[in-house]
Amino acid sequence: MARTRYKKKIKNGNTYYFFRFTHKNLRRPRDLYGKTVAELDAKIQKLKNEMDHNVHVSKVKFEDYLKIWLETVRCISKKKGTIGGYQSTYRNHILGSILYDIPISDLNVLDDQEYLNDLLRQGHSYNVVCSVRNPVSPCIRYAFQQ
Structure with a gap:
């Protein structure tokens, strides 16, 4: 099994990878979860891109x-x-x-x-x-x- 920098958590019998995301545009860290490392990497990259471009609210059209x-x-x-x-x-x-x-x-x-x-x-x-x-x-x- 390959090593990863993410922590594993088990909830309701399912294994999730966990990452605590911090950024200068966030008031407090945000916890991200993914079933796979690739899914978690994609979530981290998407959130990082949004925070770097200062887009905080995705619901605004x-x-x-x-x-x-x-x-x-x-x-x-x-x-x-x-x-x-x-x-x-x-x-x-x-x-x-x-x-x-x-x-x-x-x-x-x-x-x-x-x-x-x-x-x-x-x-x-x-x-x-x-x-x-x-x-x-x-x-x-x-x-x-x-």
């Missing part, structure tokens, strides 16, 4: 995050016309799109690029794609940098 981000971050120092343009872009192109229902923790830049490419394939002009990209791309970067 992109729609909610974008609305809040537009109101609290992006539109603070913008003119009324710019804010109206962002709201129009949100209503016409982002509402109901493929990005709309993705949880913010699962979203990545490739999803954004795929959506922009789909807009071009549907026959939208380059200017429309740029107007969609202006609020969406910085929002995704902000979600993973803050």
Whole structure:
């Protein structure tokens, strides 16, 4: 039997591997369990990736995050016309799109690029794609940098 760095625990007759995960973005350590070492490694890697990118809540959808981000971050120092343009872009192109229902923790830049490419394939002009990209791309970067 190969040695592993994880502790074994037995609960209800089942053997689990255990790891206590600590990170600077967590207030207290989180205990992770897996039936196999590979499963536990995958859980650790996923949680580490989320913590490194500061995504704490996986239940928040992109729609909610974008609305809040537009109101609290992006539109603070913008003119009324710019804010109206962002709201129009949100209503016409982002509402109901493929990005709309993705949880913010699962979203990545490739999803954004795929959506922009789909807009071009549907026959939208380059200017429309740029107007969609202006609020969406910085929002995704902000979600993973803050």
